[in-house]
């Protein structure tokens with residue numbers, strides 16, 4: 001829009017006389033196009049950055065494999081969403097407490113194509129140096145969470161970080177055999193490929209690795225809770241400062257419009273389909289009762305909101321912002 005048409009549009013809107021028109025075309029460059037979202041939680045500085053997204057097509061039976069496709073499509077349509085695909089966000093949270101810089105999950109790395117693997121450039125755009133990352137928390141061993149630990153040459157991206165993985169999770173992936181019998185995911189060969197990739201990554205980072213158990217506290221601002229189902233040692237991260245908190249739920253839930261109203265519909269990326277449903281219900285019930293803010297790895301950018309009770313289940317209330325920030 002050029003200056004003349006901008007003036008015309010403002011005048012046509014009937015607000016021209018009351019707006020400080022001069023400021024509208026002063027030519028100040030917007031500082032708001034940065035691909036990150038920064039906010040404060042008590043004395044912690046939190047930054048969401050993006051690793052890109054995963055394009056999932058079709059939606060069904062990846063979601064709700066035991067529910068008729070028509071019922072799933074109907075709910076998508078009611079929410080003005082496409083029925084033939086769903087783009088899953090890759091939201092990565094950085095927590096800064098004084099000189100501690102804590103990264104939660106690392107994205108897909110270099111293997112998923114051009115729609116993802118943006119972690120390192122997103123960090124740089126947010127003014128965060130890879131060498132400043134002191135702690136990395138891995139929610140679970142899937143490739144879209146551990147892939148960014150290494151660069152394309154197989155060298156660790158974060159030379160000064162200690163990497164925390166739950167003991168259960170580490171044992172599961174490093175075992176000679178993985179039990180995928182409770183997963184509805186059909187392509188078991190692909191699961192084997194994932195397993196090999198994760199084993200390779202865990203082996204490479206071994207000198208940096210620190211295993212934890214349920215309830216582990218880090219830096220007086222993080223509490224790690226095992227929430228099994230998606231994987232055996234899948235971990236959610238409670239982040240707190242004073243009486244404020246937010247819970248990073250990782251892969252507890254992959255769709256706002258499908259799985260909040262129907263947590264029982266399930267997701268076939270879950271290692272134990274039914275345990276994941278039970279955990280999803282239990283954690284969402286707790287977070288709803290306490291009205292705790294939620295950060296979700298795969299929900300639409302920037303992945304922040306609340307769960308609210310609705311009918312017999314829940315709904316996602318995304319945080320909104322008056323302007324990009």
Ligand SMILES: [Zn+2]
Pocket residue numbers: 142144145251297298
């Ligand atoms: Zn994931």
